Amino acid sequence: MTVVHSETRTSNADSGSPSAAAPSTPRLVAALIGRPGRTQTVFVPCPEFCSEPHGEEPEVAVEDITHYSDIVFMQVPTLLSEDTAHSELYCRVTSDPVSPDPRMRAAHVLYGDGNGVDAYLTPDMADELADDLVAFAAEVRGMARVARSANEADAG
Numbered sequence: 001m002t003v004v005h006s007e008t009r010t011s012n013a014d015s016g017s018p019s020a021a022a023p024s025t026p027r028l029v030a031a032l033i034g035r036p037g038r039t040q041t042v043f044v045p046c047p048e049f050c051s052e053p054h055g056e057e058p059e060v061a062v063e064d065i066t067h068y069s070d071i072v073f074m075q076v077p078t079l080l081s082e083d084t085a086h087s088e089l090y091c092r093v094t095s096d097p098v099s100p101d102p103r104m105r106a107a108h109v110l111y112g113d114g115n116g117v118d119a120y121l122t123p124d125m126a127d128e129l130a131d132d133l134v135a136f137a138a139e140v141r142g143m144a145r146v147a148r149s150a151n152e153a154d155a156g
C-alpha cells in the first residue's frame with residue numbers, strides 16, 4: 001500500500017488575502033463565477049485549510065463553492081494485476097458553506113473509496129477512524145509475517 005500526499009493543487013494561501021495576518025478572520029479569495037464565456041471574479045470567504053483554486057475553475061453560482069484541502073490517498077494493489085489498483089482510499093478536509101446541515105457547513109473529513117458515495121466524518125469520528133486504521137495496519141503487518149513464514153517453511 002502506498003500513501004500519497006497530493007501536492008498537485010495550488011494553495012490559496014498566498015493569494016494576497018487582506019486577512020492573511022489575522023487567522024481568526026476568514027480570508028477572502030478570488031472565485032470565478034458564471035457560465036463559460038460569462039464569468040466574473042468575486043471574493044468569497046475561504047477557510048485556511050482550503051487549497052481549491054476557486055479563481056481558476058468557474059462555478060455557476062457562489063453557492064456551488066465547496067472548500068477542500070489537499071487530498072491524501074492510498075491505493076491497494078493486487079498481485080493479480082500489476083497495472084491496476086484493486087481499490088483506493090482517500091481523505092480530505094472539506095466544508096460546504098451553504099449546506100442546510102450545520103455539520104456539513106463545519107469543517108469535517110471526507111473519506112471515500114471511489115465508489116460514488118463518500119463518508120463524512122466529524123473531527124472526533126476521524127480520530128476514531130484513524131485509531132481503527134492503525135490497529136488494522138498492525139493486523140495486516142502480522143498477516144504479512146504469517147504468510148512470509150509459511151512461504152519460507154514451504155521453501156525450506
Ligand SMILES: [Zn+2]
Pocket residue numbers: 045046047050051052054066067068
Ligand atoms: Zn476555499
